[in-house]
Amino acid sequence: MSIFGSARSLDRVFQHLGNDPDAFRRWFRELAERDAHQAARALDGRYLSFPELFLLLGEIPSLIETGGLSQPILTAVRICELHRSGKADELTAYLKLQDSEVVRQVAKWMLETGHDWNAPAEIAEEYDAALDLAVALLVCECNDNTELPIIADLIFKRANNGKHLHNLVWYFFQSYNPEAVRIIAGRLISNDPSEREFAKKLLGLSGENSADPGGPTDPYRQYEDYMRWLDDNSNALYFTGQTLQMTSDPEPLKADLGAKYLCKAISPRDRTWVEPLNEQECNCLDNFRKLTDKEKEVLAAFSSSLYRNNRRVWEQWIALQPDIQIRTAMTLLGDFL
Numbered sequence: 001m002s003i004f005g006s007a008r009s010l011d012r013v014f015q016h017l018g019n020d021p022d023a024f025r026r027w028f029r030e031l032a033e034r035d036a037h038q039a040a041r042a043l044d045g046r047y048l049s050f051p052e053l054f055l056l057l058g059e060i061p062s063l064i065e066t067g068g069l070s071q072p073i074l075t076a077v078r079i080c081e082l083h084r085s086g087k088a089d090e091l092t093a094y095l096k097l098q099d100s101e102v103v104r105q106v107a108k109w110m111l112e113t114g115h116d117w118n119a120p121a122e123i124a125e126e127y128d129a130a131l132d133l134a135v136a137l138l139v140c141e142c143n144d145n146t147e148l149p150i151i152a153d154l155i156f157k158r159a160n161n162g163k164h165l166h167n168l169v170w171y172f173f174q175s176y177n178p179e180a181v182r183i184i185a186g187r188l189i190s191n192d193p194s195e196r197e198f199a200k201k202l203l204g205l206s207g208e209n210s211a212d213p214g215g216p217t218d219p220y221r222q223y224e225d226y227m228r229w230l231d232d233n234s235n236a237l238y239f240t241g242q243t244l245q246m247t248s249d250p251e252p253l254k255a256d257l258g259a260k261y262l263c264k265a266i267s268p269r270d271r272t273w274v275e276p277l278n279e280q281e282c283n284c285l286d287n288f289r290k291l292t293d294k295e296k297e298v299l300a301a302f303s304s305s306l307y308r309n310n311r312r313v314w315e316q317w318i319a320l321q322p323d324i325q326i327r328t329a330m331t332l333l334g335d336f337l
Contacts, residue, residue: 010028011048024052025055028056032063040067040068043069044073048113050109051114053080054080054123054127079094079095079133080130084126095141103142106137112150115153132171135151136167136171139175145180148175148177149183152183152184159195166244169244169245173243176267177268185203188222201249202250204249205226229255235259236259236260238253239269257296258296262318264281284318291322299322
């Protein structure tokens with residue numbers, strides 16, 4: 001059978017036509033006019049990718065009456081139609097009525113099969129917006145963080161091409177997952193200098209307020225220092241909400257010194273305690289908050305290090321008065337830090 005007669009080979013057809021969007025649309029339109037049911041079956045093909053569906057959005061409404069389109073395909077089409085037409089309220093209402101698992105699967109499919117396609121210039125902006133929508137649905141609505149590496153790839157691809165990426169970055173950090181920061185940190189040792197610089201910008205390692213521990217000429221040291229900082233503050237990290245939409249030098253992730261001092265975990269999402277504090281911990285925190293910024297830094301660092309090295313000694317130390325804690329920390333700092 002000719003490639004043009006196969007109901008499960010839209011990807012092969014597109015390639016056979018030289019990846020020409022107009023030729024692909026014409027071919028599908030002719031197939032739909034000749035045999036609507038076969039055209040509908042083609043859209044449910046095993047190897048269908050999002051770029052192909054996106055190119056055919058204008059041809060699909062006429063096939064809905066055939067009853068041959070699966071629910072995921074219908075959901076993907078409707079989501080894209082409402083988004084393209086700017087009907088945000090209708091889109092929100094539509095999504096509320098859908099099976100959340102179907103929406104998650106559709107968004108995941110859109111991203112997985114569509115993130116590396118270079119759309120023609122005339123539809124590139126619209127296509128990028130559709131991928132942004134997929135990321136927003138997957139991360140913000142469905143709380144699915146499994147595709148963070150792909151989203152990071154997409155962010156850096158757009159940065160390299162000078163394309164709009166602020167929404168994408170915002171959705172990425174809305175995962176409130178420290179792993180997202182680790183993924184970006186991996187680009188600090190990229191072979192591409194522009195990628196390294198952009199990674200520094202995303203992580204808040206460039207600009208006047210950055211310690212920039214590794215220095216611009218030592219990316220490996222900077223990477224190691226930053227990863228060590230993440231490990232040392234793992235239970236105290238929280239997302240600030242700062243992104244490139246708000247400032248040219250965002251600091252997306254910070255460490256809560258009170259949590260580090262108490263060695264108690266907080267939620268990266270909203271900076272709340274994972275477990276309630278007991279009376280002693282509340283008193284310790286109240287006293288801690290009265291200290292100077294420098295004293296807080298010293299005590300938090302010392303407490304965290306002591307906790308990891310000798311839990312029994314830490315339990316005795318944390319029960320001391322703050323002034324005694326500070327004197328002990330300053331005396332023993334070199335032994336633990």
